[in-house]
Amino acid sequence: MKLKKVFSCLCSVLLLSALSLQAFAKTNEQALTLSPVSLEEYPLYQKEDLSASAYIVMEATTGRVLYGKNIHERLAMASTTKIIGALMVLEQENLDEYFMVDSDAIQVEGSSMGLTEGDLVSLYSLACGMMLPSGNDAANAAGVRLYGSIDGFVEAMNQKAEELGLSDTHYVTACGLDAPDHYSTAFDLAKLTRIALQNEDFAYICSQSNMKVKFGDPPYERWLKNYNRLLELYPDCIGVKTGFTDDAGRCLVSAAECDGMTLICVTLNAQDDWNLHASLYDKCFESYSMTPLPDIPSSITLAGDKLQENGIESELMLKPAYEASIPLKAGESARLTATVLCEPFAYAPAQPGRVYAQTLFSLDGYPLCSVPMVASS
Numbered sequence: 001m002k003l004k005k006v007f008s009c010l011c012s013v014l015l016l017s018a019l020s021l022q023a024f025a026k027t028n029e030q031a032l033t034l035s036p037v038s039l040e041e042y043p044l045y046q047k048e049d050l051s052a053s054a055y056i057v058m059e060a061t062t063g064r065v066l067y068g069k070n071i072h073e074r075l076a077m078a079s080t081t082k083i084i085g086a087l088m089v090l091e092q093e094n095l096d097e098y099f100m101v102d103s104d105a106i107q108v109e110g111s112s113m114g115l116t117e118g119d120l121v122s123l124y125s126l127a128c129g130m131m132l133p134s135g136n137d138a139a140n141a142a143g144v145r146l147y148g149s150i151d152g153f154v155e156a157m158n159q160k161a162e163e164l165g166l167s168d169t170h171y172v173t174a175c176g177l178d179a180p181d182h183y184s185t186a187f188d189l190a191k192l193t194r195i196a197l198q199n200e201d202f203a204y205i206c207s208q209s210n211m212k213v214k215f216g217d218p219p220y221e222r223w224l225k226n227y228n229r230l231l232e233l234y235p236d237c238i239g240v241k242t243g244f245t246d247d248a249g250r251c252l253v254s255a256a257e258c259d260g261m262t263l264i265c266v267t268l269n270a271q272d273d274w275n276l277h278a279s280l281y282d283k284c285f286e287s288y289s290m291t292p293l294p295d296i297p298s299s300i301t302l303a304g305d306k307l308q309e310n311g312i313e314s315e316l317m318l319k320p321a322y323e324a325s326i327p328l329k330a331g332e333s334a335r336l337t338a339t340v341l342c343e344p345f346a347y348a349p350a351q352p353g354r355v356y357a358q359t360l361f362s363l364d365g366y367p368l369c370s371v372p373m374v375a376s377s
Contacts (some may be wrong), residue, residue, distance in 0.1 A: 009129060009212060021086075030334040039194070052270035053249070056186040057280050059327040060161055060194050060255065060262035062369045065187075066284050066327065074168055074183040075268045078243030078251045078309060081176030082130040082139055083189070084157055089142045090201045095124040098219060102315070105150060107141035110177060113138045113215075113224060121215035124201070128213050131205050132226040135173035143174045150174050151177040166192060178247040189253050193240055193264045197255060206239030206255075207231070230254050233264040234278045236285075238262075257279045262288045262295055290325040296338050296359045316350050318342075318357055326361070337362045341374065350375040 045065040047058075052141050054070035065071065089095075102118040103371040113129030115121065123145065129138030143153025157171045169192075172182035179233040196202045205211065209231050213225050227242045236252040244249035249269035254277050263284055265277045327335075342357035358375035 004109050004271040008169060046130065050270075050276060051272060052267040054186040055267045055270065055276070055280070056188040056335050057263045057264070057284050058187075058194065058266075060197060060264055061290075063191070063194060064368065065190075066263070066288060067188065067280055072168060072185050074185055076178060076182065076245065076248035076251075077176065077189060077268060078178075078183040079134045079136075079176040079246035079310075080184070080189055080241050080243040080251050080253050080266075081171060081173070081182075082134060083241050083253065084160060084171075084193055084203070085142065085153070086127045086130045087137050087192075087196045087202055088156065088160060089123050089127045089130070089146070089198055090205075092123055092201050093228055094148065094200075095127075098122050099138075099145060100248055102144040104366040105144040106137040108136045108140055108175065108177075110136045110175065111227075112136060114222075115141060115215065116170060116217075119215050120217060123161060125213040125215050127201070128211050131202075132211055132224040134206065134227055134242060136230045138176065139175040152275050161188075161192075164192060164195060176245070178244055178245045184270055184331040188266045189266045189268075193253055193255065193266075197239070197262075197264075203239065211357055228247060228252075228254070230274055230277055233274055234281065236281065237277075240264075250301060251279060254344050256285075258285045259289065260325075261285065261288065268279060272333040288327040291328040291333060293320075293324045293361060293371065294338075295320055296340060296373075297376075298340040298342065298359075300342050300356055302348050302350060304344050314348075316346060317376045320359065321355065321372040322372050322375045324369070328363075332363060335364050336368075337365075342373070343368075350377075 002316045019086050028351055042149045047069055053244050054073050055076055056065060057067040058065050075229045098120045101119050101121055107117045111134040113135030126142040129135035140150050143150045147153045147156050153174045154171050161169045166188040169184040169188045170181055172179035209226050212221050213224055214221050224293050230237045234256060237254055238257050238259045239255045240253045251268050252273040252275050253266050263281060265280055265299050266278055267273050272278050298318045299315045338359045340357055341360055346356055355372040355374055358370045359373055361368045
């Protein structure tokens, strides 16, 4: 693999806002993960006119978009709304604590997990009720429990969406029933699902075709069935959420895992979503594979804290913080370039684990992903 390596000074870093000094500082504060550079503006994914108003296939580790159409078009998304709600529920403490459901909250049209007045239920069971049978009663009950009202829950959902960078998403209802100004995009839903699948409880719940939970007055065990038929129709499917309303049409967010690669697929207003998802997965798993990125050694000038007094100056050798892999098609490896972006100097002593640079990998000149560089010794 032939890679172009460029050592950039501070001015180069400032020109690339995606990897500014603020990004260096932010990376140092967070756990080291592969840092995706958004591809929505770049023509690196395949487009086909399939039977859906919008669709996307995104690789879960890097966020690379492999297939798509109208990925930023704002559309109604029905009960895929519950992805963010269930995630917010599962991020709470005391998930197994039982409480009485709000009698008004559960009086809602549409799909239900079967809550009735006086029922005792836990937040964990409500999350299951939201994800499997797509219970509107479960979403409303969780919202009232956590935020005091359904409107309070919706406000918190919008705040969460803003925090997660879902710039084309806005919620009006907690459960996904049609309402003016209630919308998302295929890209935002895929991006949200990447985050949600990192929550172990969420990933487990959405992967189950059936689950046994307890609720009632008094609570007793009962089975919930998942509306997501793709879990049974496509062997590699591991989730995620269905949705349907008259306005939104058939909506489906799914995920599948094969040969070390996890893909997320979103279709909005699709005529035959089960077969469309299966077809897109087959194409992507056949065309792409997770390919290890090469190590890019680099160095940075290390200066003493009192350089004017002792004149200490040496080279600090850097290495990638971890071994990273990205989804590539045959022949794309040869078209990768690597650019090392670093601060002009750093003060001694070197700090173990500190990020001193980023290696930006580009495909055909378009940013693909970046990997942090740390001190090698």
